[in-house]
Amino acid sequence: MVEYIAGKASELKDGQMKEVVVGSNSKILLTKTGGQIYATSHKCTHYGAPLINGVFSSDGRITCPWHGACFDAKTGDIEDSPGLDNLQKFKVTIKDDDIYVEVDEAALKSGRRPPKCKVPPSSFDEEKNVVVILGGGASGNTAAEKLRENGYDGKIILVSRESYLPIDRPKLSKNFGFGIEKLTMRKKEFYDELFISLKLGTSATEVDPISKIVTLDNGEKLKYNSLIIATGAHPRSIPIQGIDLKNVFYLRTYDDYKNIEKAVVGNEKKNLVIIGSSFIGMEVAAISAKKANVSVIGMEKVPFERVLGEKIGAVFQRLHEDAGVKFYLEAVVKAIEPSETDPNIGGAVVLQNETKIKADVVVVGAGVVPSTEFLKNTAGFTLERDGSLKVTEDFKVEGLEDVYAVGDIARFHYFGTNETLRIEHWSFAENTGRAAADAITSKKTTPSRRIPYFWSNQLNKGLRYCGYASSFDDVIVQGNLEEMKFAAFYARDDKIVAVATISVDPLVSHCSELFRLGKFPTATEIRNGLSPLDVPLTV
Template identity: 45%
Template structure:
């Protein structure tokens, strides 16, 4: 999973830290050992100043027997907190919060040398602090742990504890390296790919090409905080890309790829040659052939500009949302207290019916209805009607007329791959790119990642699957980078996504298409529940609300090759969690 840092590489800029295997009489330090004057020897290299500073802050945190294997807790050091873990008899200490959105990792899952975030499933190596599954880009700082006289001590400096995040070391472009790797798309797949390339020692040119006018940003936030500005949700700022020699070309739309000539052509007539290419263009909003679709204030949500406009135009107005899946319902949640009214129209029977099922969908519907949202199910929009070029009404298929100052289409996306039609790259009839486990297309040196691909999903018997999750796009970018460098790696990640509505978060892991039953525990009216989606006698997906960390526990069990049976969750939703520590 990329370059591993020494337990003592707290400062990513430190290029040399000497460690060695110590005799049993020396102080144990989290699975690796540091030879110092304190234990009678000296390392052959002077320790970085940050290490010397840390050595002055040696804090007793617990007795050796206070934690069992597989347990963790936050402990106080240097005016802050770190996460102390015990794994296979060794103690480790890392930053206490997930680097994605700051979830307390102590509430997550520790298993097999990894701690998994309870909110969105990101995973960190407890020995190195490195992020090994996603979402998020940064790793955790690590801190030296020693055990002396059955007491556990952590060494840490206040500055590192306060920062609580770490960027892995990266190389820069070297003029002698004439290779150019081009990454097309402005999402997490290209950003994670670029960073992994630099972390793994690639010194050629790295070029990210995006048709957007903003630096790559946290797109899931657009439907959850619609008035947010793009600079506030940028994955990295401009200085970051510049300092790591990652070139960003914005407002560059790709119109064709010459696979044999290894070039990418832009709509402005320009082009760029590549040695390796990653295509990660994501989706574009699905449209419907509805009369009046071109009226003003009939909107789609894809960019920060879209989100900001919708948030502003909805104030005190009548809003009609077409679609009751994740985009549509998150928009409804955002606008319910701002708009005069919010109405949702869909062909299905309850929100999220296809993904979460009738029971969970009905519970979430009630949550929206309690906020004043009205639903019009088993109907579609037949026509948008307007005056002076601006929408005033949505006419439904059954003749119902809904007053509308603003209409938002939230009916999903289609792959943005039209520009590949003459490239020779294999695609499905729906426009998804077919790739193997290494994200390689059928064309040499061309890879694809994220929402636009179908790839072999190991939890589904390696059947080709399309997973349009923010988390999986990160993992694809990381995996593609390793394979672009000749480091053969297969995608090995469990799908994980979430939605936030009215401050409540539903988490989901697994691969649920084709499920034939849903077993629900908890209280759907509260709402506080966990839902198990089963196919035959096997649980294929798990969703929860206010039931943490059960979804992250399920993700970890599935990642380790374990399965949950329908029988064992029939009466007790948590009985299977005891098996996590067997891995």
């Protein structure tokens, strides 16, 4: 650990960030809040975005400009996903207006990991201290890590139906060519050091909340003190003839990804038909546009109409059409017709109007369904119409003790619009896993004020979105749609409920913090040209 001079204290104003170089060209981030100066590592621990380009709120939150990860400037701790690790934190001393920072340059190269389990597994009291987590996706994996970070010293069992370690699932639709090692978030040794027991390639078939026992599909029974259900979702099928043919794929798992890649990527351009014009479908279209003849079938007037509105959806349609993608919109699929040469594979997708679209490969992107079938006839569990579970503000299943539901299956009250929602975003799933771990370890209820935040990369254009708009009556645009450099504000009455942008970072990160702080401008103010960036992030 070496102490370096990092600047003058008088030159750093409250609410300001500054990136400085110390030692042998190492960068750190200085922040000042409440009159105190803090120092952390300078890159987001998700995908390495420079945090100096993000936003800084007066209560000490640093928000990444790319995907909305938030960190506490005072401690370096993650406050919102998708940051994978906490930031490094460095000791700051002020001497005669000089800022001195103690930095370990070697440690600066990696994010701070959660601490190792302090109690040897031989001392675990399996009658009093066992958390079983069902699901190895974003929420389940994060819950396991957060339990250890919070000092939980009991047994943790993570059950995953997938046969591999937890992966960075959003990457599956962002590009072809990933090996499993490029997608895996942690190595096996990481889980071993935290004494997180992994049961891969298996699923729960039954939960008894009275006796607190989970039964797995291999017959094993697990006793728990706390249960976190994080089973996620599975792709929605569509009830048409031919949906089970061998060249019809869905995208959810790594195996799905490799099957699609094998079918699409090759020397000969295939005819790829995508059923569904929302995010999974359009992202698959984007990564396939140069490798296949791509057709997209959608029920809406434009892609993303329900989520982004007609004006913004039309922008994405033009972007894809310029890349050679063909659209069949306001269309309904009637059947997938077998190939003339092989009755086991599809040869064409047939629309209700009898239009036939030649298909060598079909990808269905018709949304997802909560994976809660195994709870359908279980006493104590009440599934909503879509299969979700209602939860309290700390993600405890309503009506049950010591049972939590997180991620895609959780239906919760969202303070931003006073609605009950289910959200399928990756980072929000991680946040719910953290919330459940916090509730288990502190036994306190902490109301969540996290803002939904997601992103999509398509044909070299990055969409950012924060907030939630189940409905909207106007889309106010600032910027240029043709140049794809704009912000779209979704209004309900005179309230902005969500924001989407392209190429104007860090506006969405700033807007996300304004939503959290309850300081977002009215729709009238936005229509009159006010930029949210002109509204300070002060508590």
